[in-house]
Amino acid sequence: MAELIEGIRKAVAERTTAWALAVLLGAATTLVLGGLGALEWAGTSLGLISAPLGGQNRAIIVLTLLLFTWLGIGIRWLLWRSIPTVPGAWAGVLFAASAEEEVQTLVRRLHTALDDQIADHGARGLVRTFFLPRNQAVGTLEDATRALDASGGRLIVWGAIRSGTIDGKVVSGFKNVNFTMRHRPLDSSELAGVRAALTPALVGRQWLFSEDQTFLGVDVVAANLTEVAVFALALVLAIDGNLQGAARLLVPLRQWTQGRSQQLRRTQSFLRFSDALRDLLLHVRYRQLLDLYNRELVDRITDRGADAVAHECQILADECAGLSRIPASLDLAKSTLAFHFGRMDDALMLVDSAQRCDPADAAPLLSKAFLALWAGDYSRVGGLYRKAERRGPLGVEMLFQVVRFLQAVHARHPQRQELLFALAVANQHLDRDLARQDFDSFLAATAARDDVEALRAEARRRLASLGISARPSGFAGS
DSSP: OOOHHHHHHHHHTTOOOOHHHHHHHHHHHHHHHHHHHHHHHHHHTTSSSSSSHHHHHHHHHHHHHHHHHHHHHHHHHHHSOOOOOTTSSEEEEEEEEEOOGGHHHHHHHHHHHHHHHIIIIITTTTEEEOOOOSOOOOSSSSHHHHHEEEHHEEEEEEEEEEEEEEEEEEEEEEEEEEEEEOOOHHHHHHHHHHHHHHHHHTTTTTOEEGGGGGGHHHHHHHHHHHHHHHHHHHHHHHHTTTHHHHHHHHHHHHHHHTTHHHHTTTTTTHHHHHHHHHHHHHHHHHHHHHHHHIIIIIIGGOOOOGHHHHHHHHHHHHHHHHHHSSSGGGGGHEEEHHHTTTTTHHHHHHHHHHHHHHOOOHHHHHHHHHHHHHHHHHHHHHHHHHHTTTTTTHHHHHHHHHHHHHHHHHHHTTTTTTTTHHHHHTTTTHHHHHHHHHHHHHHHHHTOOOOTTTHHHHHHHHHTTTTTOOOOOOOOOO
16 A cells, blocks of 8 residues: 555656556556445445345446546546646746756745745735646747647746756756746837846846755745746736736835845845836836826816825825836826816926926926916916927827816816817817817907907917918817
8 A cells, every 4th residue: 555655646746647647547446446345345234235246236336436537537637737727817827847857856846935935925816826747848938838828827937957066066956947928919119128127137046056055045046936927927917908916916026025135135136126126116006097097087187076086196106206216207297186186386386396307398388388377377378388389299199188188177167268278279289170179269268358368369379370360160179
């Protein structure tokens, strides 16, 4: 029995083919025959069976039991040897290190350590690791891609683990290690960005350890595997738009790396990785800020019912400012939130800060023109818009954002007819016909207002520059 148990253990551990199947089928046969004999004896003793089973009945029962047992074992054996399938709700990490027989135990230890450390990074419930069977060897990028496509995994860690002598010391670890990701198709510029983000995570890592430092070495190599794997997985999720999942990985990873030893934290490789980690988290948080603003706030700007969403945006903006190398680059976003809450002095102060941060950027001047318009300082509005336009061609994406913001504010405050002028100026760079309609609507709506004469004169000048005479028209800007 001891030899049988040891054979089963060896077969399971090594996942060999004929050996595993032969041992397991032999074990099944022994257990079925032994179990049938025990049941027959118990049934006879208790009076449940009046006589021992006949030879023919015994043979039928044994063959039936063996058939189902062998079928179950065969299915299980095939599953052992197949590429695992990652459940749809999980981000799967495949571990596919190849190694000779004598270091198979090390492979298992590294996988176990990787699995434990990923769970410790707060990824439980989001990430699962899977060990690729030895018959599914991964030795090339094509093999790695095939395994990812077949499994539905997002990341595969693969490479050759070897044991040998370097400078008279016996060392073990990765001869080479690779991290291959599965994500949406990327264009050349996006691929360059991914490579630039990943490079600092890989450079200067320890993948080998000496034999006299096996326990410590396994932990160090596993920690390096974990940091790179979690970073790469967060990058994949960010690429595919799962920003919440990416943030769930990056925040605890950043906290964990800050807890590493002071000696390690002074190394250039750590500093490069720390910068890459901060930049990726900033990218994720800023995209979350934009998504939340565009999805739930911009169309409800100044609506007190949207204050909770605005507070969420404020938290994200503050976190982005704390992560950014240039905190003032977030001041323009913060100024929009200050306007939502009615803090006009704060909004203007933040716009001034954004302008000092990047004097060549037209966006702060457009925001300053809007704030002057809102405050009723109409004599300054035209000059601020012209100054912004002299910064160069205004970006189409930025102009669409401006138009959407102005339309939302006007929808909440239809009595503020001067907003039609701002809409006309923005549309002047997008659609001349729409700009004409907006200018005409503004002039018609403010015909009886003397306080906006400066804006009316600017509107007439702009219509003339477009080769269009001013004439009354219905409002079509929103």
